[in-house]
Amino acid sequence: MTTIRIDGREWPTRPGINLLQACLEAGANLPYFCWHPELGSVGACRQCAVRQFSGPDDRTGRLVMACMTPVSDGAIIAIEDAQARAFREGVIEWMMVNHPHDCPVCEEGGECHLQDMTVMTGHNQRRYRFTKRTHRNQDLGPFVKHEMNRCIACYRCVRFYRDYAGGDDLAAFASHDSVYFGRAEDGALQNAFSGNLVEICPTGVFTDKPFSAVYTRKWDLRGAPSVCVHCAVGCNIIVNAREESVRRVVNRYNAAVNRYMLCDRGRFGHGFVNADSRIRMPMRSIDGHPAPVPTRDAVTQFARMAADGPVVGIASPRASMETCFSLRALVGEARFSTGQTQVEQACGQLACTLLRQHPGVIPSLHEMESADGVLVLGEDVCATAPRLGLSLRQSVRQPTFSMADAAKVPRWMDAAVRTIGCDAPSGLFILTPAPTDLDPVAAQCFRAVPDNIARIGFAIAHRIDPSTPAVTDLTDEQVRLVEHVAATLLAAKKPLVVSGMQYGSPALMRAAAAIASALARTIPASGLSLVLPECNSMGLALLGGAYA
Amino acid sequence: MSHAERPLTAMIDPVAGPPDCAAYERAGGWQATRTALRTLAPAEVVDIVTRSRLRGRGGAGFGTGQKWSFVPREPASERCKYLIANADEMEPGTFKDRWLMEGNPLQLVEGMLLAAYAIQAGHGIIFLRGEYHLARTRLHDAIAQARHGGWLGQDILGSGFSFDIHVHVSAGRYICGEETALLTALEGRRATPRSKPPFPQTGGLWGAPSVVNNVETLSNLPHIIANGPEWFAGLGIGPDGGTKIYGVSGRVRRPGAWELPIGTPLREIIEEHAGGMQPGYGLRALLPGGASTAFVDDTALDMAMDYASVEKAGSRLGTGMAIILDDRTCPVGMLRNLEHFFAQESCGWCTPCRDGLPWVERLLDAIEAGTGMAEDIDQLDRHARMLGTPGHTFCAHAPGAMAPLASGLKLFARDFADHIAGRGCPLRHAA
Numbered sequence: 009m010t011t012i013r014i015d016g017r018e019w020p021t022r023p024g025i026n027l028l029q030a031c032l033e034a035g036a037n038l039p040y041f042c043w044h045p046e047l048g049s050v051g052a053c054r055q056c057a058v059r060q061f062s063g064p065d066d067r068t069g070r071l072v073m074a075c076m077t078p079v080s081d082g083a084i085i086a087i088e089d090a091q092a093r094a095f096r097e098g099v100i101e102w103m104m105v106n107h108p109h110d111c112p113v114c115e116e117g118g119e120c121h122l123q124d125m126t127v128m129t130g131h132n133q134r135r136y137r138f139t140k141r142t143h144r145n146q147d148l149g150p151f152v153k154h155e156m157n158r159c160i161a162c163y164r165c166v167r168f169y170r171d172y173a174g175g176d177d178l179a180a181f182a183s184h185d186s187v188y189f190g191r192a193e194d195g196a197l198q199n200a201f202s203g204n205l206v207e208i209c210p211t212g213v214f215t216d217k218p219f220s221a222v223y224t225r226k227w228d229l230r231g232a233p234s235v236c237v238h239c240a241v242g243c244n245i246i247v248n249a250r251e252e253s254v255r256r257v258v259n260r261y262n263a264a265v266n267r268y269m270l271c272d273r274g275r276f277g278h279g280f281v282n283a284d285s286r287i288r289m290p291m292r293s294i295d296g297h298p299a300p301v302p303t304r305d306a307v308t309q310f311a312r313m314a315a316d317g318p319v320v321g322i323a324s325p326r327a328s329m330e331t332c333f334s335l336r337a338l339v340g341e342a343r344f345s346t347g348q349t350q351v352e353q354a355c356g357q358l359a360c361t362l363l364r365q366h367p368g369v370i371p372s373l374h375e376m377e378s379a380d381g382v383l384v385l386g387e388d389v390c391a392t393a394p395r396l397g398l399s400l401r402q403s404v405r406q407p408t409f410s411m412a413d414a415a416k417v418p419r420w421m422d423a424a425v426r427t428i429g430c431d432a433p434s435g436l437f438i439l440t441p442a443p444t445d446l447d448p449v450a451a452q453c454f455r456a457v458p459d460n461i462a463r464i465g466f467a468i469a470h471r472i473d474p475s476t477p478a479v480t481d482l483t484d485e486q487v488r489l490v491e492h493v494a495a496t497l498l499a500a501k502k503p504l505v506v507s508g509m510q511y512g513s514p515a516l517m518r519a520a521a522a523i524a525s526a527l528a529r530t531i532p533a534s535g536l537s538l539v540l541p542e543c544n545s546m547g548l549a550l551l552g553g554a555y556a
Numbered sequence: 557m558s559h560a561e562r563p564l565t566a567m568i569d570p571v572a573g574p575p576d577c578a579a580y581e582r583a584g585g586w587q588a589t590r591t592a593l594r595t596l597a598p599a600e601v602v603d604i605v606t607r608s609r610l611r612g613r614g615g616a617g618f619g620t621g622q623k624w625s626f627v628p629r630e631p632a633s634e635r636c637k638y639l640i641a642n643a644d645e646m647e648p649g650t651f652k653d654r655w656l657m658e659g660n661p662l663q664l665v666e667g668m669l670l671a672a673y674a675i676q677a678g679h680g681i682i683f684l685r686g687e688y689h690l691a692r693t694r695l696h697d698a699i700a701q702a703r704h705g706g707w708l709g710q711d712i713l714g715s716g717f718s719f720d721i722h723v724h725v726s727a728g729r730y731i732c733g734e735e736t737a738l739l740t741a742l743e744g745r746r747a748t749p750r751s752k753p754p755f756p757q758t759g760g761l762w763g764a765p766s767v768v769n770n771v772e773t774l775s776n777l778p779h780i781i782a783n784g785p786e787w788f789a790g791l792g793i794g795p796d797g798g799t800k801i802y803g804v805s806g807r808v809r810r811p812g813a814w815e816l817p818i819g820t821p822l823r824e825i826i827e828e829h830a831g832g833m834q835p836g837y838g839l840r841a842l843l844p845g846g847a848s849t850a851f852v853d854d855t856a857l858d859m860a861m862d863y864a865s866v867e868k869a870g871s872r873l874g875t876g877m878a879i880i881l882d883d884r885t886c887p888v889g890m891l892r893n894l895e896h897f898f899a900q901e902s903c904g905w906c907t908p909c910r911d912g913l914p915w916v917e918r919l920l921d922a923i924e925a926g927t928g929m930a931e932d933i934d935q936l937d938r939h940a941r942m943l944g945t946p947g948h949t950f951c952a953h954a955p956g957a958m959a960p961l962a963s964g965l966k967l968f969a970r971d972f973a974d975h976i977a978g979r980g981c982p983l984r985h986a987a
Contacts, residue, residue: 051751051950054907071947076751098942102911135935138918161910180746183729185914187904411763415754424754428763430743 012083026420027074027085028056038087039096039125040075041162041210046268047172048422049075053162055099055125059089071095078418093129100131103160106140106185107211110158115219116212118226122160125210141185149196151203151276153217156188160211165189168208171426173269174401174449175199189213200394200445203275207259207268218276219256233260236274237326240540241373241395243270247278254281264372271394323347325356325542332544332551346548351512352541356549358514359538362521368528371504371535373399379535380406381435381500383468383493383523386461386516387508390445393539397446400436400506404449407432435500437493439464441511451496454489458511465507465519468494473526503527508539561791562815563779564772564799568659574694577701580662586707588781589666592673593715599629601674601781608785609797610777613652614642614733614770615846615874617863626757627675627765632717637677638766639719640742641668641774643684643691644726644733648847648897649879652801652813653771657684657691660775661698665721667774669707670781672719675767680721683738683768686728695723730901734951735768737903748905749951772801793819796862804830806880807837813877819862825878826857838883841967845874847894848956850963851881870963886983887968888975891961892920898957906950908943913957915939923972926980933972936965 010023012030021030026049031038041053051073060077061069061084071092074085086092103122111117126132143156166189169175177198181188191197197205205214229248236243236257243266245257257278259270280286290306291298301309313319321339323332324347336344346353363370371379376399390397408429409419417424434451438444439461447453456464464486467479471494482490497503505527507520517538524536540546567575567583575583592601606621627637641664645653657664668680684692699721702708710718729747731737736750739761753759760766776798780788789797796818802825803813809831816825822844826832833839841851844861850871852859859869866873881890899913916939919932942948944958965972974982 052905052907054949057948071945095942095948098938099907102907102915105911105915135931136915138915138922141914161904161907163905183746183904184900184902185904185910187910415759417753421751423750424759427750428754428759430763 010079010081012079012081012085015086015088021079023079023081024418025079026418027058027060027072027077027079027083029075029420030079031056031058031074031085031087036087037128038074039100039128041121041125041160042164043075044164044168044208044268047164047167048420048425050163050167050423051076053099053160055096057092057095057099059086059092060084061086076421097129097131100126100129101135104131104134105136106157107160108140108157110155110212114155114158114212115153115215115223116158120212121210143186143188146190147194148191148214149202149217151217151272152197152205153215153220154190155213155215156190158211159187159189159213161187161189162210164208164210165205165214167422168204169197169199169202171422172402173199173201173204173398174445175202178202178205200271200273200390201269201398203272204259204269206275216256216276218279222253222255224250224255229255235543236270237543238271238273238277239393239395240543240545241265241393242543243274243395245270245274254278264374266395267374269395269398271398273394318343320345323548325352325545325548327544329544329547329551332548336551346551348545348548352509352545355509355512355514355517356540356545357552359509359517359540360546360549362517363536363538366521366524366528366536368524368532368534368536371537375502376400376504376535376537377402378406379403379435379500379502379504381497381503382437383497383503383505383520384436384438384440384444384446385465385505385507385520385523386440386458386513387506387510387539388440388442388444389506389508389539392508392510392541396506396537396539397444400446401449403504404434404436405429405432406435435496437496439489452489452492458513458516462513462515462519464490465516465523468497469519469522469526472498472523473529476522476526497523497527498530501531502533502535503531504535504537506537506539509541509545510539561817562799563783563791564656564663564775564801565659565815567663568655570659574658574660574698575662577662577698577705577707580660584782585662585666585778588778589669589707590713592670592781593713593717596781598631598674598676601670604785605674605777605780608780608788609792609795610773610780610788611796611863612770613772613776613800613875615647615848615872617873620769620773623757623769624671624675624767626755627677627767628758630676632672632676632678632719635676636679636764637675638761638764639668639672639675639677639680640738640761640766640768641680641682641771642733642735642738642768643682643688643771644738645685645688645771646730646733646901647875647877648894649803649805649843650846650875650877652803652875652877654688654691655801655813656771656775657688658694661691661694662702663775663778664695664771665698665702665708667777668721669712669719670777671767671769671774673717675765676717677765677767678718678720680719681742681761682721682723683732683742684723684725686726692723692725699723729903730897731903731951731953734953737951738768739766746903748903749953751950791817792862793817794860794862795819795864800861800876802829802861803875803877804880805877806842807834807882807885808832808880809834819860819865821857822859822861822878823857825861826880833880833882836884839880840883840885840887841881843879843881843960844871845876845878847879847897848872848959849874850959851967852963853967872959884983886924886981887964887971888920888924889981889983891964891968892917892924894960895920895957898953902953906954909949909954909957912939912943913954916943916957916961923975924981926975926978928972928976930976932976933965936961940965 019034040056056074059069060072145154169178244260244262289300321335322345412425436450438450505524527534610620611617737747741747800818841853895917899917940962943954
């Protein structure tokens with residue numbers, strides 16, 4: 009049991025975290041900016057200063073940054089110390105030297121971390137009387153708006169965009185108080201997770217541009233918890249609406265799936281909800297043209313059609329279980345189509361079977377982040393399950409974390425961990441027909457057609473478990489690849505095989521499952537993940553039905 | 557190697573130029589290398605340097621042998637390690653490393669070789685200030701000559717130890733003189749400092765064990781190894797060992813730099829070597845070791861210029877190159893100039909330095925220009941405390957910037973008051 013003393017009171021806490029986390033978990037009002045639960049601590053903003061005492065007899069203590077100080081049993085700190093409070097208020101005052109007093113016209117207002125921290129420190133009098141530095145903004149594309157004057161230089165944006173998400177077209181430029189966060193030139197942000205800047209930025213530098221067009225204050229929005237429909241991962245979201253029109257989508261924390269990040273398709277892809285072309289009433293084909301029909305009339309006409317002869321119901325892998333089930337109940341199993349092609353249907357059902365049969369673990373996205381040997385077999389996850397791709401990007405840091413553990417540097421001490429691990433090897437292998445966004449962090453990439461990737465997959469399975477069928481006629485290069493991959497996966501504590509339906513190849517998925525099963529014989533934590541195309545592909549596979 | 561009392565500068569001839577490899581050897585060069593690589597184990601070299609009481613000459617004054625002792629002990633053939641010369645001399649008032657590199661670059665090369673042997677680093681890098689064009693050319697020549705003579709490269713002197721040096725020319729920011737920012741700049745990233753741990757000795761350049769030493773520090777090593785640590789320790793007056801390059805700039809008769817026993821009294825440096833103040837000028841105050849040291853006034857003239865004595869007087873030895881404020885130059889103007897430099901050179905990583913130093917600069921601008929207010933002194937005082945206390949900012953840049961300010965607010969309180977009451981600089985009005 010680890011205990012610390014905050015302002016004279018004992019608090020139980022967890023070992024291995026930093027003092028800022030401990031204070032926040034204790035419910036203390038300790039302000040911060042640059043620390044982020046997913047990005048760790050860097051100690052840049054200096055906002056979380058507390059006074060730490062070396063022991064009960066130490067009357068002076070010294071100011072430390074809570075985010076950079078590991079929790080130790082018996083640690084004694086004061087948040088409400090007068091000098092610490094004055095320093096924290098001073099940090100806000102320094103940020104306010106250049107901060108435009110934009111609140112009335114700034115879209116962040118009402119859900120602004122800087123507002124919250126400013127009020128928390130009590131700073132409210134401007135003593136700086138000179139000019140503010142200003143910047144020119146950039147056009148960063150259709151999704152993210154740029155207002156650099158508001159920047160408090162917490163560096164979260166570039167740490168997320170470059171270090172976490174692997175982007176390279178957003179960077180910090182210049183230095184001292186003219187430091188600038190943007191692109192080398194105006195242009196759309198290229199990374200598929202750029203939208204998270206909107207939530208990660210603690211001020212209004214990066215805001216939701218499509219939301220701007222239909223802007224309303226947060227307190228005028230209604231929100232509903234929901235699940236993203238754009239792929240099969242199922243990231244949790246909140247949909248915000250006002251006056252019956254959807255305005256925006258924001259992240260909803262789910263510890264197992266998406267945690268703090270969404271992909272841009274999920275965040276900005278809600279345009280279909282309000283699209284003019286969306287079918288809002290039943291439609292009937294009259295003289296070859298679709299015509300709207302009032303719902304009551306449609307029901308009557310449908311009943312007549314059903315009385316006259318058989319009716320076929322065509323569902324969709326993007327429709328909910330309730331909708332698909334109701335349709336099947338209405339038209340009968342024999343006349344129910346899932347709305348998928350034959351290939352999609354077969355692959356979906358195969359995926360379901362393979363996952364059920366896997367003797368190891370079916371990991372969540374968060375569990376995938378700690379896989380220390382990963383084989384991506386024939387699926388461009390960055391295209392078909394982007395948030396899963398982002399988790400795999402984090403998985404390559406496992407050797408780095410081991411090195412940091414050995415050097416006794418806490419994993420949340422972000423910059424130090426990255427320094428220690430900058431030469432660490434990657435345990436990720438990508439075997440796909442075409443290049444993927446994950447290629448730069450892979451140990452090895454291999455390009456081949458899906459059938460050959462499947463063959464190599466079966467060869468890997470055989471190399472791991474010789475009782476499975478052997479594969480002949482591999483090239484020398486392929487044999488070396490098989491060796492390398494098999495060795496890495498066998499040496500891992502939590503190996504993971506990822507495949508999917510992108511190329512409509514049952515062989516690819518069978519090969520992936522074979523490798524995962526082979527690994528699970530000796531490594532119980534071996535994982536298998538199969539990516540399906542649509543949000544309810546798995547539901548339809550479970551439901552069953554004829555194909556279109 | 558000559559037993560001259562001024563070993564660092566003995567071979568420097570401004571007319572003839574730097575000694576080539578043959579001249580360097582004739583004057584005693586490479587003898588230390590033979591001694592070390594043929595007769596001493598790396599750990600013995602570390603011990604010798606520790607006993608010599610050599611302390612870092614870049615400004616921090618950390619024991620050199622002690623710094624090396626934290627490096628993991630594997631031989632260079634088994635583990636990648638780096639020995640880096642900090643030649644990014646940018647402290648205002650400081651030009652000693654330039655003198656050494658332009659005057660005797662082979663001395664630095666040999667010093668690096670000895671340090672690398674001690675810590676068993678196979679890779680050497682000189683991080684050179686970009687503006688030092690002549691030093692760059694001369695260092696390149698010296699390295700080429702050393703390679704040609706077999707002093708750099710594979711299996712030096714058949715010892716099994718291999719070492720070579722790469723000169724990296726910096727793009728030019730003061731913060732690169734901070735050793736962790738220097739490492740980060742070498743990695744091709746933004747030059748912001750690092751938090752410690754890991755310390756560079758265990759996790760430095762690209763995570764590998766690295767030692768960063770100042771040019772003057774390294775230049776002492778051939779002499780220490782050749783003549784012994786007791787000889788070196790004996791060159792100094794007082795607790796520190798060796799000689800020191802001292803310098804004086806400002807309104808003295810002979811601004812310049814001189815190699816003297818470390819611990820030489822300040823008065824001797826200013827009055828004898830620099831020739832005292834120019835006619836018509838009096839000494840008002842001085843920064844003993846560069847811009848980021850605290851002002852001392854004429855009551856400190858008899859202090860010994862060693863690390864402990866200057867600290868006792870309320871300042872720091874720093875680089876040992878003094879900047880003199882005469883009695884006809886406005887101290888507020890001088891402080892304004894200094895803080896302008898520090899504000900501009902802030903890397904922009906942490907809030908108090910990035911946003912506080914420009915505020916300090918503008919307050920001083922206003923006071924000097926005649927628009928200062930009484931509250932401005934309180935603001936300056938507050939910044940001196942907030943930015944000057946260790947641990948408040950991410951690195952030592954802001955505390956360095958506050959050293960002249962905090963001491964200046966005390967020493968020149970009257971001048972500040974006169975500027976505010978009189979709406980401007982009395983000296984400018986007088987002229």
